[in-house]
Amino acid sequence: GESVGLHLPTLSVQEGDNSIINCAYSNSASDYFIWYKQESGKGPQFIIDIRSNMDKRQGQRVTVLLNKTVKHLSLQIAATQPGDSAVYFCAEIAGLSGGGADGLTFGKGTHLIIQP
């Protein structure tokens, strides 16, 4: 079946460095993507989203890049801080513009570890 998945289960970076978390998706009908951050014992927290008619979107210290040709999504976090340590999930939904399932499909997550 089609799914959303992440390339690496754990990513360790030095504090202050930039982080890049990758995500591959297989549903070509996906047209809306969201990155969530989940800290231990808490619910997912919305970080940034992007629609399929865009290639790039920037937020505060975060940038999401979408490559529809290879069905790849990435989250870039600039100047990582200890508070960025968490599990990051990409999620996708197909048919936002009409039709398709109503639930987000989540990948398994990447655990980002910030080294002091």
Place this chain on the structure above:
Amino acid sequence: NAGVMQNPRHLVRRRGQEARLRCSPMKGHSHVYWYRQLPEEGLKFMVYLQKENIIDESGMPKERFSAEFPKEGPSILRIQQVVRGDSAAYFCASSPNRRIAAFFGQGTRLTVV
């Protein structure tokens, strides 16, 4: 403006008992989604509801699981005759419009013993 509120945060049930999980959406949100998360896994969509209506329950197990979102009060996810495999974190999300589940609650962690 309070966020999505779920209770209880932790719930322990013996096999065969019923579990009731409650979710109050954010103020002004009429769309509610339930997700299940197993340890070290992503979230799996279960059901999407609007007030008094189940819109999409394609992720719900066919037996023992039910959900409602009455006109008044919180959304309820009910699991009857729980089994050990039901042990998981159950998250609720709400949104002001469909197909965007941007705001999640803190979850209910169900343990079946």
